[in-house]
Structures are given as C-alpha cells and as structure tokens.
Amino acid sequence: xxxxxxxxxxxxxxxxxxxxxxxxxxxxxxxxxxxxxxxxxxxxxxxxxxxxxxxxxxxxxxxxxxxxxxxxxxxxxxxxxxxxxxxxxxxxxxxxxxxxxxxxxxxxxxxxxxxxx
Amino acid sequence: xxxxxxxxxxxxxxxxxxxxxxxxxxxxxxxxxxxxxxxxxxxxxxxxxxxxxxxxxxxxxxxxxxxxxxxxxxxxxxxxxxxxxxxxxxxxxxxxxxxxxxxxxxxxxxxxxxx
Numbered sequence: 001x002x003x004x005x006x007x008x009x010x011x012x013x014x015x016x017x018x019x020x021x022x023x024x025x026x027x028x029x030x031x032x033x034x035x036x037x038x039x040x041x042x043x044x045x046x047x048x049x050x051x052x053x054x055x056x057x058x059x060x061x062x063x064x065x066x067x068x069x070x071x072x073x074x075x076x077x078x079x080x081x082x083x084x085x086x087x088x089x090x091x092x093x094x095x096x097x098x099x100x101x102x103x104x105x106x107x108x109x110x111x112x113x114x115x116x117x
Numbered sequence: 118x119x120x121x122x123x124x125x126x127x128x129x130x131x132x133x134x135x136x137x138x139x140x141x142x143x144x145x146x147x148x149x150x151x152x153x154x155x156x157x158x159x160x161x162x163x164x165x166x167x168x169x170x171x172x173x174x175x176x177x178x179x180x181x182x183x184x185x186x187x188x189x190x191x192x193x194x195x196x197x198x199x200x201x202x203x204x205x206x207x208x209x210x211x212x213x214x215x216x217x218x219x220x221x222x223x224x225x226x227x228x229x230x231x232x
Contacts, residue, residue: 004160033220042224043161043206056219091160097218104210105151106220108160 004109006092012115018080021112024073025094033106034067034077035091043091049075050097082116089113119144123207123223130197130230138192138226140181140207148211150174150183150190155204155225164192164205202230 005024013019025032034046047057049069057067064083069075079086093106123140130136142148149168153161165174170185179194190207207223 043222045219045222048219093161104149105163105166106153106161108153108162110160 004092004094004107006090006109006112008112009110010113010115012117013082014117015083016081017116018078019082019086019114019116021077021090021092021114023075023077023092023109025075025092026107027073029094029096029107030072031095031097032069032075033093033095034075035093036088037091037111038088046077082114084116087114087116119148119209119211119219119221121207121209121221121223123205123226125224126204126227128226128228130228132199132230132232133196134230136192136194136197136201136228138205138207138228140190140192140223142188142190142207142209142221144188144209144211144221146212147185148209150181151208151210152179152181152190152192153206153208153222155206157203161206197228197230199230199232202228204228 007022030051032049036044036046046059047067048055052069065079067077089111091108091111093108095104095106120143151166152164154164155161165176167174167183170183173182181190181192204225204227206225210220212218
C-alpha cells in the first residue's frame with residue numbers, strides 16, 4: 001500500500017491567495033483527520049471525517065478554513081484567503097474505526113509545508 | 118474532556134543511556150493508548166500501542182505498559198541510539214463528549230541522543 005498521500009509537499013504563497021491541500025487516505029480506511037503542526041501550538045486536530053461525513057470541526061480556526069471529503073478516497077483542506085499566521089505543516093491521517101466509533105492506529109501522510117508570505 | 122500530559126523536552130541523552138518519557142492521561146471509559154514517533158521532516162508513525170489495562174506495547178526496543186491505576190503510559194528504552202533522536206507523542210483514543218471518538222495527542226517530547 002502506498003500509505004496516505006498528500007499534495008503538494010511544499011507550498012509557498014502570498015497573503016490573500018487561496019490554498020488547497022489534498023489528501024488520499026489508505027484504501028479501506030473510514031476515518032480521515034486533518035492536523036496542523038507548529039512550534040508554538042504543537043499538533044492540533046482541525047477536523048475529522050467518518051465515512052466521508054464531518055464529525056467534529058471544532059478545531060477549524062475560523063471561516064477562512066474549509067474541508068471537504070467528496071468520496072472515500074479524497075479530501076481537501078482549503079484556506080481562503082490565506083494569512084502569514086497560517087504557515088505550518090498540515091498533516092492528513094487516516095484510520096479504520098470500529099462500528100462503535102473507536103479509532104485505532106492513525107496513519108499519517110508526509111505533510112504539506114505551507115509558507116504564506 | 119480527554120487529555121494527555123507528557124514531559125516537556127528536550128530530553129538529551131548519551132548513546133546507550135536509559136530512556137523514560139512520562140505520559141499521563143485523563144479519559145472517560147477505557148481508552149486505547151499509543152506512542153507515535155516523528156523523525157525530522159516526516160509525518161508521525163505508530164511506535165507501539167496498548168488497548169487494555171496491564172497490556173505492554175513494545176517495538177524496536179521501546180516498551181510502555183498501560184497502567185490504569187495511575188493513568189499512565191510511560192515510554193522506556195534500555196539503551197538509546199543516535200538514530201532514536203526524534204519527537205515522541207503520547208496519544209489516546211477514547212469517547213469524547215457527544216459520543217464521538219476523537220484522538221487526543223500530547224505536546225510531544227523531543228529526544229536528542231549524542232554519540
């Protein structure tokens with residue numbers, strides 16, 4: 001298996017531009033997570049999908065952030081407009097949740113390193 | 118709500134030294150517990166896990182025992198190597214408010230091993 005695939009791996013953009021991050025989870029996994037990692041705030045859970053449905057988006061910083069999962073094999077995280085404080089590494093992870101919802105091991109992608117100038 | 122507390126780093130050791138990274142948790146019910154490792158420039162990857170009380174997870178010489186009575190899951194290794202230098206995250210999976218299961222991660226502990 002190729003693991004979780006994220007693109008792009010690096011993104012440099014100017015303040016005010018739209019940024020779209022992409023993720024392909026591991027085939028067969030039914031849960032998908034978007035995280036943001038910075039030195040100051042550590043690893044933050046932004047949003048989590050189960051069976052393509054957003055379950056908890058309380059970590060999404062503000063309305064400039066949005067995430068979609070149109071099917072089981074693809075998700076996007078969009079920032080519009082982007083700001084310098086959005087600079088971070090964004091990780092996508094997937095897992096297989098039990099019928100009761102309990103999450104097992106998460107498999108992380110390599111991350112997208114975003115720099116907003 | 119659920120939470121994970123782990124010791125702050127960096128932890129700096131010489132090669133072949135004994136390692137302990139403390140982790141305690143607060144959770145409802147019976148969580149699964151995990152240690153993840155992040156090498157420079159990479160995503161997190163599972164190091165070991167335990168799903169019930171008194172279970173011991175182990176991998177690559179690392180061990181951690183699920184202690185329900187002390188709500189702890191401390192990571193240990195008897196002899197560290199330079200290649201173990203990384204950031205280590207303690208995590209749990211347990212029911213959150215509202216009935217959903219949301220993973221909870223600690224802040225991470227940076228380990229630096231010198232030759």
